[in-house]
Amino acid sequence: MLKKVPTTVKDEQLIKMRRNQMVKGAVNLFKQKGFHKTTTREIAKASGFSIGTLYEYIRTKEDVLFLVCDYIYEHVKERMESAIDTNKRSIASLYDAVTSYLQLMDDMQDEVIVMYQEVKSLPKEAQEYVLQKEKDMVLMLEKVIQNSLPYEIPAQDVKLVANNIFVQGQMWGFRRWILQKDFSIQQYIERQLHFLFQSLNIEQEQAVQQDIQ
Template sequence: MGKHTVQASVKDEKLVAVRRAQMVKGAVSLFKEKGFHRTTTREIARAAGFSIGTLYEYIRTKDDVLYLVCDSIYENVKERLDQALNTEKGSLESLTAAVASYFKVMNEFQEEVLILYQEMQSLPSESIKYILGKEMEMVAMFETILQKCVENGEFLLTKREIDGIAHNIFVQGQMWGFRRWAMQKLYTIEEYTDLQLRYLLNGVRMRDI
């Protein structure tokens, strides 16, 4: 955190949180529609339900909005994921369930994740690192699950293979939203989940026994 905090002129921290939530909500819906650069600060203010002057009481520059949006998206995704994965016990079923949950979350947040990928580059590299750090935490969740599975003797995998698979899971989840114009014609999210799981598990399942 520390420097990854956007300065507000308003002192009341509760209020800052409330206003920023309004702001992010409005901004996300605008960014979905036209992207960050084609959205004006006035539009963001209006969508948030307050004036341009008020907007600037809660941020310093337009880039702050982008940062807040990106941060909020991953925060939401991670929160939903934490809830979904916290019962995980290192079994094949729980891995399956975790991946299915993750894909569902990514289905829900597909537009938001698209924003992240398209606009994050405009942030200062410090902020990019910070946000990608959150992504790594999510990948690490899958690594942990896989690791447990290995420890439980469900799979036989090296650390490197675990890393690779965790990445693949993560990317396949994003891909659903990313390439929805192609994927969502071919499959429902459930079908897609089944397909990818089968494909992933082919790679990881210990030969019978």
């Protein structure tokens, strides 16, 4: 378990509020300038408080990056858990899960890009911590796939399909600059679902009908 980011403040609610401000300010700066070119003074200003106040809640700039990555993964995980029923046994649940996940990647595209660009700057222990959260989300997709299909497929194939879906979400973030010339997010989701169900030998219309019912 990763040690918590040090703080001299005792009020948990205040810590959460200040760090959320910090995350929002840092995401915009990291996207514009990158992690290494951004200063802690700039992060403090973008967060709406002084450099002195900033250091009451973190110890180093790497702490800010960790908080950014941790916040993004937690937010994505919470949204996925609220939108995806891993125990629901129908093709429609796979349709809903993929739709919810890809829509979420569109909603959080700036945060996702920052995270993947900058996670390499974290210390190894912190990298392992945040990347474990990604593994947990892929496992969530694996469970949906296993429960949704009307037939069994090898465990290796389940893992590959789950990772393919996960990467499709990342691809929208990293390649949307060119993809959005030809696809809206709704069209992108529809085509990715089409190819997914085609590869699994399932009629997509069957999933849509189950979802309506």
